[in-house]
Amino acid sequence: EPLQTRLNVAGMTCASCSGRVEKALAALPGVSSAQVNLATGSATVLHSPAVTPQALAEAVTAKGYPTEVQA
Ligand code: 9UX
16 A cells, blocks of 8 residues: 655756656655645655655755655
8 A cells, every 4th residue: 555755845946847856756666656846845755665755855855856754
């Protein structure tokens, strides 16, 4: 059963940015769906329990968009 994680993503200023973040998330093993909202600076991810929310945040941060798991 997939888990849903919401992320706060900083630094996205255009649609290419949000596309980049979406692609980075979708490329991670165990991620089944990634939707990024440019306007709110957030992402909603469906993923396997084998993937931790923190690992998702770190993967996006590594792409240059400082990201935290939403409280
Ligand atoms: Mo356009 Mo988004 O250069 O970084 S891709 S602002």
